[in-house]
Amino acid sequence: MRFLKKLGNFIISKKFIFNFILFGLVWILIIWGSTSYFNSYTNHGDAVEVPNLLNNNVNDVSQLIGEKPLKYEVLDSIYNPDLVEGTVIYQNPMPTDSSGLKVKSDRVIQIRVSKRSRLVYVPVVVSKSNRFAEAVLMSKGLRTKVRYVPSNEDQGSVIAQKFEGKNIMTGQQVPINSVIELTVGKRTVGKMIGIPDLSGLTINEAEQRFVGSSSLRLYSVCSGCETKSDSLNARVIRQTPVASDSSKIPEGSTITIFASPNADTQ
Structure with missing residues (x-):
């Protein structure tokens, strides 16, 4: 009984009441401060409507967002030749007018846009028939332009393929819908061409003899060439067919030259 009496006297004492009220105020301040901080940090209660960016051009996105505290980023571009370049075809989060959802300030809207061009690999069709080559290139979304040259060896076959005037390398990519030359x-009839003497010339000098001419073609072999310098300095040591005053070959034929970087130039 004495314990309960002492406890009752302590509870109604001014010291206990003062400490209890002080503890309560401190606890209230802690809860209020924490709630205010987290509400500010997480933008609690802040709701911003998401504008509809779909089917608009990416250049107009900033204007569509306007003064709203939102940002956007372009994730990637997707090939679609039926749409204007830069058309927004995807956004996340979705527009408020269709989803009913709102977001917090500084939310980033992710978008994907369309593009009307993409790179494709060019298949190597040299030595293939013209009809086959055109079909293969067309299946890759490429167009063709055919130029016929006299040939008694590659009748109807592709001798070379070029893009914008340059030979196509293995693994090369070009924009879809490009023109491959x-x-x-093509077989020639009857016309005979004199054989030029290419002995002693460098490979480059020999090639220059054939620039602008479709009558004959040149094929070079340099088995001893290991570096670019070797190829530049190599000179023709023999050719086939052999050149002579009376030697002639059919138009469209190929002359093969054999070069060596160690050839005697004297």
């Missing part, structure tokens, strides 16, 4: 061999 095909050089196709």
Whole structure:
């Protein structure tokens, strides 16, 4: 009984009441401060409507967002030749007018846009028939332009393929719908061409003899060439067919030259 009496006297004492009220005020301040901080940090209660960016051009996105505290980023571009370049075809989060959802300030809207061009690999069709080559290139979304040159060896076959005047390398990519220039061999009738003497010339000098001419073609072999310098300095040591005053070959034929970087230039 004495314990309960002492406890009752302590509870109604001014010291206990003062400490209890002080503790309560401190606890209230802690809860209020924490709530205010987290509400400010997480933008609690802040709701911003998401504008509809779909089917608009990416250049107009900033204007569509306007003064709203939102940002946007372009994730990637997707090939679609039926849409204007830069058309927004995807956004996340979705527009408020269709989803009913709102977001917090500084939310980033992710978008994907359309593009009307993409790179495709060019298949190598040299030595293939013209018809086959055109079909393969067309299946890759490429167009062709055919140029026929006299040839008694590659009749109807692709001799060279070029893009914008340059030979296509293995693994090369070009924009879809590009024009690939095909050089196709075509049989010639009757015309005979004199054989030029290419002995002692460098490979580059020999090639210059054939620039602008479709009558004959040149094929070079340099088995001893290991570096670019070797190829530049190598000179023709023999050719086939052999040149002579009376030697002639049919138009469209190929002359093969054999070069060596160690050839005697004297």
